[in-house]
Amino acid sequence: MLYLDSCATTPVHPDVAAVIHEVMGTFYGNPSSIHRLGLEAEQLVTKARRVLADALGVRPGEIVFTSGGTESNNLAIKGAVNANRARGRHLITSAVEHASVYEAFRQLEDEGFHVTYLPVDETGAVRVEDVEKALTDETILVSLMHVNNEVGRIQPIEEVGRLLGARPKVLFHVDAIQSIGKLPVRLSEWGIDLLSGSAHKLEGPKGAGLLYVREGVRLTPLFSGGGQEHGYRSGTENVPLIVGMAKAIRMAMDAQPDNRRKLEQLRAGLVSRLSEMPDVQVSGSGRPEEMAPHLVHFTCPGMKSEVIVHALEQAGIFISTRSACASGESSPSRVLLAMGMDKERAASGLRVSYTASRTAGELARFADELAAVLAKLSPMRPAGAGRSVLQPEGGSAS
Incomplete structure (x- = not known):
């Protein structure tokens, strides 16, 4: 079996699985209990929070534990908007965000907020000048992903953060679920107020996520309850998964420089091979530094695309058609349409994603x-369907 769908999820690292098993069997107290078992569990949560804060270069009190990336994104967006609605009702995001962001903004539109969905260029990138043009006196939130989960385009987060630095009224949320542990993420330097992360993209457990909330930022919680996680996320903390997430992210951050070099080499080799195939067009930018190294998208x-996926599965190879959250849809990809592709091409997208444990062979x-x-x-293609020749690595693939 050759698993090449790591953007959807990764297998849990054996060391992470071992620590989760140990915590489940030994430290089963409720962190809110005042007896010894509760205090032991609370200490593990505190240690995990400190480990993650050190890895991200932030304060422990700025880390909120969630059930995963979707909850982190919803808490960041809806929590920030509801806490600051008196300051304005205009929001900015992009047309290529993950469904957990895109649909959250659609819901806020139904509640009366005005949302600007920024366009992207043919490589999938937001233009900083478009962000600047979209800002108004009513803008209270900008939410952009760091790495697009479908095509791998890196967004200009640092430049947008610098732009928003002169607008303290506007909060900046970054979905970093596909970049933490793979690319540098400099929260304070880039002016990020809220940042979402998830464990299972990094050989950690499913059902565990985090939200960075910069000190001084106010959120309205999504859940009512006992006030855990600084009052932002009520509910008994999932101690085993929190500890497992901390270990997985720390391991990924420690290995990031070496892994990034290897991933870049793997991507370059794969793009070169795909360039030789007349039926293939690689998506995104032809500049490697503008693309995440752990995935390649092509049409x-x-x-x-579903036929190709299942044909490869017969050979023991597993890839995906798009984001796992939308892979069951038969319509053309919203992300690829936003990049200017026609419906035929946007319906034929395929994503290959991998970890540094994969080899060139x-x-x-x-x-x-x-x-x-x-x-x-x-x-077997329909009559009239043209053959598409991939442009060189430095050219446009549109």
Whole structure:
């Protein structure tokens, strides 16, 4: 089996699984209880919070534990908007955000807020000048992802943060779920007020996430209850998964420099192989430094992406068509349409994502199997569907 869908989720690292198992079996007290078992559990949560704060370069009191990336994004966006609605009712996001962000803003529109959905260029990038033009005196929140989960385009977070630095009324939320542990994330330097993270993208457990809330930022909680997590996230803390998340993220951050170099080499090799295939067009920027190193997205116009996925599965290779949260949809990708692709191409997208544990040989095996699948499917395409030649790495793939 060759698993190449790491942007959807990753297997839990054995060391992380071991510590989760230990905590489940030994430290089962409720962190809110005042007896010894409760205090032991509370100490583990406190230690995990400190480990994560050190890894992100923030204060422990600025870390809020959640059930995952979706909750972190919703708490950041809805919590910030509801706490600051008296200051304005205009919000800014992009047209290519993850569903947990995009749909949260759609819901806020139904509640009477005005939302600007920023366009992106053909590589999938937001333009900083478009952010600046969209800002008004009513703007209270800008929310952008650091790495696009579908095509891997890195957004200009540092530049947007610098722009918003002169506007203290406007909060800046960053969805960093696909970048923590893979790329540098400098929260204070980039002027980030709120940042979402998730464990299971980094060989950690599903059901564990975090939200960085800069000191001084106010949020309205989504849940009512006992006031855990500084009052932002009531409910008994999931101690085993919190500890497992802390270990997974710390391990990923420690290995990040070496892993990034390896991932960049893997990506360059795969893009080179895909460039030789006449039915393939690579998505995103041709500049490697503008793309996340752990994924490659490409399209095969005139072919059905689901057919290719299942054909590769027969060979023991697992990839995806788009974000796991939308992979069951048959409509063209919202993200690819926003990048200017026509419906045919936007319906043929495929995503390959991997960890640093993969090898060049394994990605070569994938490329060989893909070429064989495309050769079989190519004559079966609808009449009139043109063959698409990939531009060189430095050119446009649109």
